[in-house]
Amino acid sequence: MPSTNDAPLLRLTGVTKAFGSQTALQPLDLSVARGDFLALLGPSGCGKTTLLRIIGGFLSPDKGTVEIDGRDITAIGPEHRPINMVFQGYGLFPHMTVRENVGYGLKIAGHARDKREPQVNAMLEMMHIATLADRLPGELSGGQQQRVALARALVMKPSVLLLDEPLAALDLQLRKSMQSELRNLHREIGGTFICVTHDQSEAIGLANRIAVMNAGRIVQEGTPEDIYKRPANTFVAGFIGDSNILPLMRRSGVCTLASNSIASDGPDAQVAMMVRPTDIQLSEIKPTADICVPGQVADIVFMGDHVKFVVVIETGDTLAVHRPHAECDTGWIGRGVPVFASWSRNDSHVLDRT
Amino acid sequence: MTARSLGWSIFGTLMVAFLVAPLVLVVAFSFGENPHATLPFGEPTLKWYRKLFAGDEFWNALYNSAVITLSVGLLSAVLGTAAAFGFVALGKRLSEAGVRLVSLPVMLPPLVLALALASAFSATRIPLGFGTVVPSHLVFTQPFVILVIYARLAAFDHALFDSARDLGASRAQIFLTITLPLIAPSLIGATLLAMAVSLDDFVITFFTIGGGMTFSTLIWGMLRTSLDPSINALGTLVLAATLGLSIVALKLTNYRG
Incomplete structure (x- = not known):
């Protein structure tokens, strides 16, 4: 772990994005500290997914910069960023077993089989999916698929883990248990997580910081308690609780x-x-x-x-x-x-x- | 069984018999002693096959058909896949119009298509031969590959590619490790189908080959000079090859009706 200073791990400065004549993001600044679990919360179309994809490198901003650990990564593609993402719908490779899915990133990075196997095994253990290692994604339940997607991203030891509506595809019961599991996971590995959600109870239940977004802007950022107790305007007040x-x-x-x-x-x-x-x-x-x-x-x-x-x-x-x-x-x-x-x-x- | 359903059963059986009987006869005559390909079949024999294999014409046609069918298969696979990728990248509306446009030759009467191709080659003074037969076949075999691969790609979850990229894969690595393994069964199936269609074709081959003979033009040639069952022997071989290719193709592409 480098530097223990207070500089943010991830810093976005003056980031804007438009699709044709549609403005998706107004000039926007965002800082995320190491170890934060940040929720980007807002109604659909507020720009939260665009923002997540800009952080992941899947979209490039029209203006502004994205820095990680003080390094400008605006022009760097997702394949070279120290950031990994769990996609909505998970994007598991249907022709690969759970083990092959989880080992994919390490294999692409050129790690030999005997070097990556221990890491893959440890990750399968941690996500409680070791017994599913030789199954194909099509044979797994929604919750199990999500664990595989998390394992596949986390085995890369990303500086920042991005989660796009991580619980949206799960039923209510499972959503609640995965919610606490995600919190525990974040605490255990001490990583930096950013998740996108339109569900305020999910944001409050998961994150230690929330950025409420509306119409391409961050309208308020703070702890869940701050935002619940001291909403900045009627939009936030109406959206949270x-x-x-x-x-x-x-x-x-x-x-x-x-x-x-x-x-x-x-x-x-x-x-x-x-x-x-x-x-x-x-x-x-x-x-x-x-x-x-x-x-x-x-x-x-x-x-x-x-x-x-x-x-x-x-x-x-x-x-x-x-x-x-x-x-x-x-x-x-x-x-x-x-x-x-x-x-x-x-x-x-x-x-x-x- | 009621009289009515019995009636339908008989009708159905007759229809199937009507459709299949000529094929059965072609095969049966090829193994019969009777040199006029008429009933009775005569003693079972392989002499018509022996006669067929003894002539140079057969081996020339086999060579030509093999070269054409394999080239058409390979080129259809490569070009069709590339085209399907291109169409997917165009976006839904443009790509659907484009796919429909390239599928047109399949719906045209072969004679019209053949005439058009032959006139085009003659107008541009391109000498007829493999160089004209293979591209002519591509015109109506490629759509099979394009349609199958396009449908497969359009149904892909885009998060697959994003995930692979996110995990560090380059475009080439994504193609080799994700896209190709996932389209492989469809691609092989569509290619075999293209090969079966190419092997079968007479009209377009006849108009665009110039001098040489393929299996289909050889059958036509033999029909004019002789009528002994060595034609049936050749027909049986073509039938077996086409059916074989089609069965494997349909199995691989999971074609259901």
């Missing part, structure tokens, strides 16, 4: 919501207040709270681990409120009942509208 977004006007540093005045620094503008459904209290009599809005229960939905109340507040906006079952059993609350919805200023954020 459930949230209520109430449009407001800010005039002379004050926003008004029903009879509440909320101090908010910034120029006069259309803004929005974001509050998570779990952070809202419902009460029969007016409580003392930072923010309190009268309304009426429009619907009550049993959601399994909680109950969802749909409340239409005085401003005409609709709030989703998640409460534990116990609160529903107290009797006073029901469909059509007037309520006070309240929350603390700390649990809500005034955001720029996007």
Whole structure:
């Protein structure tokens, strides 16, 4: 391992990409530290896959540079980058056994059979696929294929491992177990992983850093907690977790919501207040709270681990409120009942509208 | 069995008999003593084969047919594969139009195609011979290879090539280690099919070969001079070769109907 300095392992500077007249990436900077597990999260068409393919070398940026360990690799093809990728759909070679698939990169690199066999075996052991070594990919389940794809990339000891929607092809149960396995793997080998996903729960469950992308830009980058608790704008707030977004006007540093005045620094503008459904209290009599809005229960939905109340507040906006079952059993609350919805200023954020 | 289904069974059997009987007769007469190729067959004998093998004409035709069939097979494989790669690279709409265009000669009446080729060679004063027969055959054998390989390549998961590249393979290495092994069965099958079609062809060969004889033009020549069962012997050999090539080809390409 070279240098223990703080310089990022991977650095993208001013990277842009357009396909014809379609802009896929706006000028974009990104730094990834050694040992990070970064998730590129965004809706389809946001440019996250384009960004991943630029890092992998499968696309070259129109402008900007890609550096790894301080070395400019912008002009270097994927076959010469110290980066490996696990493709969506895995791209396993159907005519080669699991062992041959995993050994392919080492063989191409010119390692003799007796030199590569121990490495291949160790990797098969680590991914728990040693017993499948002589099978063909067509004889494996989706989860097993994914392990082979991971083993095939990791045996190359890449500086950065790229994962394109790694769990998308798996069913729900398997996705959950592979998710924790991927986390463990990352911890065990201490590598640097970058994964692309459109699934916010996957990003939160896998990564220690998330870059939320929209329309070819990174709109916010930070830890999952940062992004969940302090979303930068209404797009991020709406994309990560459930949230209520109430449009407001800010005039002379004050926003008004029903009879509440909320101090908010910034120029006069259309803004929005974001509050998570779990952070809202419902009460029969007016409580003392930072923010309190009268309304009426429009619907009550049993959601399994909680109950969802749909409340239409005085401003005409609709709030989703998640409460534990116990609160529903107290009797006073029901469909059509007037309520006070309240929350603390700390649990809500005034955001720029996007 | 009802009367109706019995009726259909008889009809079907008759149809098959009608189609197969001439072939069976060709083969049967080739092994019979009767020199007029008429019933009865006479004693079983190999003398017509012996007669056939005794003449220079047969060996010349064998040599010519072998040269043409093998050249056509090899060139169809190489050029057809290259063309299929080119078409795949063109993108869906252009490539489908292109594949259709190169398949046209298969649908043209052979006589028209033969006439067109012969006129073209005469207009450009290219002397007739192997140099004209082989390219003429390619016109209608190549589409088989192009169609089969194009369909195979178009169905490829692109992540295969990306993965191989990602793992360090050059373009040549990707072709040799991934693409070629995966298309090999289709390619061999399509090539054998092209060879079978080439070996069978009479009309286009006749119009474009000039002097020499192949199996098919030899049969035609023999029909005009003699009518003894050595023609049947030759016919049987061509039939066996064509069927053999086709069976192997269909097996390899997994052709189903």
